[in-house]
Amino acid sequence: MKFLTGALRRTFSPAPRKAGAKVVSGRLAQALSALLGTALALTALPASAHVLQCVPYAREQSGISIHGDARTWWKQAAGTYARGGEPEVGAVMAMAPSHDMPLGHVAVVSKVVDTRHVLLNHANWSRPGMIERGVLAEDVSDAGDWSEVRIWFAPIGALGSRHNPVYGFIYPEAPHAEAAPALELASADTASRVATATM
Template structure:
């Protein structure tokens, strides 16, 4: 009986030692890598730096568009800011967001409601769905605006299509 108890204590010591040796943040999904993955916007660093980094690299604005990333400012509640991708535009004052690490540590939330409550209708003050209360959060969050992913203008798409077609025709003639 004593040796069985010692084996059990030894096993628990190994398990607890492994848990203690693992950093608390290991494996926790953060908003930045998730937003980068789902939006294709190639920015790095804390979320609070995305707005500034996007200047000259990506179009930015205050109009919600599907695929755009809403860049939240740093605040007391969010010292490193937050980023979330627009998955649907409901109206000019309401969108659905897909993001990570908001309501639940490391959790992903898809198509959650966000409402522009800014006095100038410019998405600089936003209330976002918060899972633990089952509704919009009790506070608003400061935001910079939207960062838009790169998209080739329609005229560029036509030129690319025409070039591909002429390359295919030339390749067909070579045989």
Template structure:
């Protein structure tokens, strides 16, 4: 019964498609309440992106790009503090939003986001410093590949991106979200990911 409920909960969430980026993940690996495991709070991507970026847009992630028009500056160049707005794609029907925390080079950035990779077998967790790589033919950030924790590297799925929504916040410290952070990526994992794209 617990596994059935966990599987139902997983299927009802707006999350990245599991096809290419989670070959080793299944609903059976989820920890269910009552298994003696204390679970971290579940977070959706939109409230987390809003809190860390200061961009005051509400609603499903796929609506953020349209809502931003005329309210916030938008574009196709990453900037620290901007929100990367993903288009719905495959199983990710509601889109995704993630805050840019660092620009590594013209084709790689680090993202802070929630509800992307399952962490310890559970979705809805925060990842900080997750690499995203521009793989668009025109180098315009319209297509990216993103770090996927179960693989321990940048995933194989190419995700379509609308663009970046720029925060009107001027160099203010980032808000802290009261929740358990996702397991940190190891420097070994980052080095392998960097080497793959050099």
């Protein structure tokens, strides 16, 4: 900034009388051009320099290959990834949208501290694009079922006061095969015995 101030001062200083008005206008044009070039260089970003969002970070950290807004992850995971209500290391906490968080949020569990506390790795929470590792999340739901959490908020150096709704946890493995209901197993077994007896 000191350089720019000095350059502008030299540029706008009165020109020598013998140089005439053309020298002054030439200096002014150079100064404005330099100033504009500097401003553009400071504000222009390459197309790839976007603010890191929570979704690509969670996808990379967890290996869960889901795309789209965080609010869609819970439904998209159905049938492809195991889902549940208990935190596990490597699972993605899928937060539901709310007034303050219309696109939802996803974060990866890095450590289960106890039944009400986990550490998370996530991006774009405390500041745009900021990656945070090992930040505290607390289950504040009345039932202790992880349906509402408070999360560490760096600007205040403490857990945020907002209660954030949570769908649940998406685990990186495929869903477990659900056992067929006992009634279906019994009727299939009975049908098999009846078919064998009539042959």
